[in-house]
Amino acid sequence: MEYQEYISLLEAFQLSLTAENDPEVNKIVEQINETIAHLKTGKYHAMALT
Structure with missing residues (x-):
């Protein structure tokens, strides 16, 4: 899943x-x-989202 999908x-x-x-x-x-x-600023890009 892309970050935009998580945000949505x-x-x-x-x-x-x-x-x-x-x-x-x-x-x-x-x-x-x-x-x-x-997520929008990229702070969590290095973390795994569950």
């Missing part, structure tokens, strides 16, 4: 979670945002 999947997952008004879910959304940002 994460963005779709993020959108599905944003409807929740749960503090724990909001933490997950924040982590997804950070991961997407790192």
